[in-house]
Amino acid sequence: MHLTLRQLNIFQAVATQSSYTRAAEELHLTQPAVSMQIKQLEDNIGLALFEQLGKSLFLTEAGQELLGYCERISEQLRDAEDVFDSMKELTRGKLNITVASTANYFAARLLASFSQEHPDVKLSLKVTNREHLLKDIKINGCDLAIMGKPPAELDLNATVFMENPLVVVAPANHPLCAETNIPLSRIAKEPMVVREQGSGTRFSIERFFHNHGLSLIVSAEMSASESIKQAVSAGLSLGIVSSHTIELELETKRLQVLDVENMPIIRHWYLVHRKEKKLSPIALAFSEFLLSATSNKPRN
Structure with a gap:
C-alpha cells in the first residue's frame, strides 16, 4: 500500500x-x-x-x-514541527562529543557550563584514546571531537581553540624541585614515565627531545595521564604530562612542575568534525561557546 x-x-x-x-x-x-x-x-x-x-x-x-x-x-x-522549532531556537536537541582522555580534565567543565545555558539539551560525553576517537569521527559517531593535532590525511575541519602545554613533573620532595632553569640535557639523564607509543603526546615529546639533540630514558609507559601522575607521585621517576591534568596534584602538593629550559612543550587542542558533516544548531552553538569560553586561546 x-x-x-x-x-x-x-x-x-x-x-x-x-x-x-x-x-x-x-x-x-x-x-x-x-x-x-x-x-x-x-x-x-x-x-x-x-x-x-x-x-x-x-x-x-x-x-x-x-x-x-x-x-x-x-x-x-x-x-515534529515543534521539536524542529525548538532545536532551531536551541531549547532542545542532543549533542554528542568525543574527547581525548587528557582533554576530559577541562571538557567536562566546559560541557557543564554549556548545559547551564541550554538545560534542555541532552549532552553525551565520550572519553577515549586517540585511535578510538578517530574511529568515532570516521563512522560519524559524534557531532564534534576534542583532540590534539588531527592527522593530515583525514578530510577534517579542525579549529585550534586552546594551548596544551606539556610539562615535566616530579614528586614534591625531588631534589630538582629546588632548582630553576634546569638544562634540558639534565632532564634527559632522568628516567621518565611517559605515554605509550603511538599517542600524540608521546610523539610530541620524542620530537621535542630529538630537535634538541637528546633522547628520552623511558622507565615506564602508561596509557593514561592518571597512571603517569600516580607513578611519579609514588617516586617511580619524573614524568611529562599536560598541565591541564595536574591542577589537583599541584594544589595538594603531591606533584611539582619543574622549571626546565625551553619548556613547556606547546601543543594545541583542536575542535574537530568531518568537513562534509552538516552541524546541527546545537553543535554550532557549542563551537561558538567553546571558542569564547577558552580564555587562553593561541594568538594569531
Whole structure:
C-alpha cells in the first residue's frame, strides 16, 4: 500500500468538510483534482472511503479508520514541527562529543557550563584514546571531537581553540624541585614515565627531545595521564604530562612542575568534525561557546 501525505491531506479535508467542492476550495484545488486523488487513494487501499447518499457525503467504515490515522499523523507532524522549532531556537536537541582522555580534565567543565545555558539539551560525553576517537569521527559517531593535532590525511575541519602545554613533573620532595632553569640535557639523564607509543603526546615529546639533540630514558609507559601522575607521585621517576591534568596534584602538593629550559612543550587542542558533516544548531552553538569560553586561546 502506497499512500502520500498529499493524498491523506486531501482525504482529511474532504472528510472534515463532507464535500469535494468545499475541500477543493479550502485546498485551492479544482474539484476534479480532489476527486482524482481520492480515487487513487481508494484504489491503493482497495476499499471505498466515502459513500454518497442523496446529496450527503459520508465516510465508510474504512474511511472512519483512515481519518483516525490521519488525525494521529497530523498530530505527530505538529509535534515534529515543534521539536524542529525548538532545536532551531536551541531549547532542545542532543549533542554528542568525543574527547581525548587528557582533554576530559577541562571538557567536562566546559560541557557543564554549556548545559547551564541550554538545560534542555541532552549532552553525551565520550572519553577515549586517540585511535578510538578517530574511529568515532570516521563512522560519524559524534557531532564534534576534542583532540590534539588531527592527522593530515583525514578530510577534517579542525579549529585550534586552546594551548596544551606539556610539562615535566616530579614528586614534591625531588631534589630538582629546588632548582630553576634546569638544562634540558639534565632532564634527559632522568628516567621518565611517559605515554605509550603511538599517542600524540608521546610523539610530541620524542620530537621535542630529538630537535634538541637528546633522547628520552623511558622507565615506564602508561596509557593514561592518571597512571603517569600516580607513578611519579609514588617516586617511580619524573614524568611529562599536560598541565591541564595536574591542577589537583599541584594544589595538594603531591606533584611539582619543574622549571626546565625551553619548556613547556606547546601543543594545541583542536575542535574537530568531518568537513562534509552538516552541524546541527546545537553543535554550532557549542563551537561558538567553546571558542569564547577558552580564555587562553593561541594568538594569531
